[in-house]
Amino acid sequence: DAGVIQSPRHEVTEMGQEVTLRCKPISGHNSLFWYRQTMMRGLELLIYFNNNVPIDDSGMPEDRFSAKMPNASFSTLKIQPSEPRDSAVYFCASRTSGVTDTQYFGPGTRLTVL
Amino acid sequence: KQEVTQIPAALSVPEGENLVLNCSFTDSAIYNLQWFRQDPGKGLTSLLLIQSSQREQTSGRLNASLDKSSGRSTLYIAASQPGDSATYLCAVRGSSNTGKLIFGQGTTLQVKP
Numbered sequence: 001d002a003g004v005i006q007s008p009r010h011e012v013t014e015m016g017q018e019v020t021l022r023c024k025p026i027s028g029h030n031s032l033f034w035y036r037q038t039m040m041r042g043l044e045l046l047i048y049f050n051n052n053v054p055i056d057d058s059g060m061p062e063d064r065f066s067a068k069m070p071n072a073s074f075s076t077l078k079i080q081p082s083e084p085r086d087s088a089v090y091f092c093a094s095r096t097s098g099v100t101d102t103q104y105f106g107p108g109t110r111l112t113v114l
Numbered sequence: 115k116q117e118v119t120q121i122p123a124a125l126s127v128p129e130g131e132n133l134v135l136n137c138s139f140t141d142s143a144i145y146n147l148q149w150f151r152q153d154p155g156k157g158l159t160s161l162l163l164i165q166s167s168q169r170e171q172t173s174g175r176l177n178a179s180l181d182k183s184s185g186r187s188t189l190y191i192a193a194s195q196p197g198d199s200a201t202y203l204c205a206v207r208g209s210s211n212t213g214k215l216i217f218g219q220g221t222t223l224q225v226k227p
Contacts, residue, residue, distance in 0.1 A: 004157075031213050033213065033215075042217055042218070042219045042220070043158075043203065043217040044217075045214050045215065045216075048213050048214065050213065055212075055213070056212065056213075056214055091157055091158070093157075093158075095213065101146060101163060101207070102148070102160045102163055103148075103158075103160065103215065104160070105157035105158040105159070106157050107156060107157050108156075108157050
C-alpha cells in the first residue's frame with residue numbers, strides 16, 4: 001500500500017491567495033483527519049470525517065478554512081483567503097475503525113504564506 | 115478540557131542508555147493512549163497503542179505503560195541507538211464516541227554515538 005498521499009508537499013503563496021491541500025487516504029480506511037502543526041501550538045486536529053461525513057470541525061480556526069470529502073478516496077482542505085499566520089505543516093491521517101484504532105499519517109504539506 | 119503534557123521537551127543521551135519519556139494528561143477518562151514517533155520533515159508513525167483497560171504494551175525495545183488513575187504514561191526505550199533520535203509524541207483519545215486525539219508537545223530525543 002502507498003500509504004496516505006498528500007499533495008503538494010510544499011506550497012508557497014502570497015497573502016490573500018486561495019490554497020488547496022489534497023489528501024488520498026489508505027484504501028479501505030473509513031476515517032480521515034486533518035491536522036495542523038506549528039512550533040507554538042503543536043499538533044492540532046482541524047476536522048475529521050467518518051464515512052465521508054464531517055464529524056467534528058471544532059478545530060477549524062475560522063471561516064476561511066473549509067474541508068470536503070466528496071468520496072472515500074479523496075479530501076481537500078481549502079484556505080481562502082490565506083494569511084501569514086496560516087503558515088504551518090498540514091497533515092492528513094486515515095484510520096479504519098477496529099481493534100487497532102491506529103491513525104496513519106501522510107508526509108504533510110508545508111505551507112508558507114508570505 | 116483535556117490537556118496533555120510531555121516532559122522533558124528535549125533529551126540528549128549517549129548510545130546504549132535506557133531512557134524514559136513521560137506523558138501526563140489532566141482527564142483520566144480516556145479511551146486509549148498512543149505513542150508516536152516523528153522524524154524531521156516527516157509525518158507521524160504510531161509506535162504503541164494502550165487501551166484504557168491495559169497497563170502496558172511492548173514492541174521490541176519499546177515499552178509503554180499507562181496509569182489512568184494518575185493520568186500518566188511512560189515510554190521506556192531500552193539500549194538506545196542513534197536511529198532512535200526523533201520527536202516522540204503521546205496522544206489520548208477521550209472516548210469511543212470520538213476519533214479525536216489530543217497530542218502533547220512532544221519530547222525531542224537525541225542519541226549520541
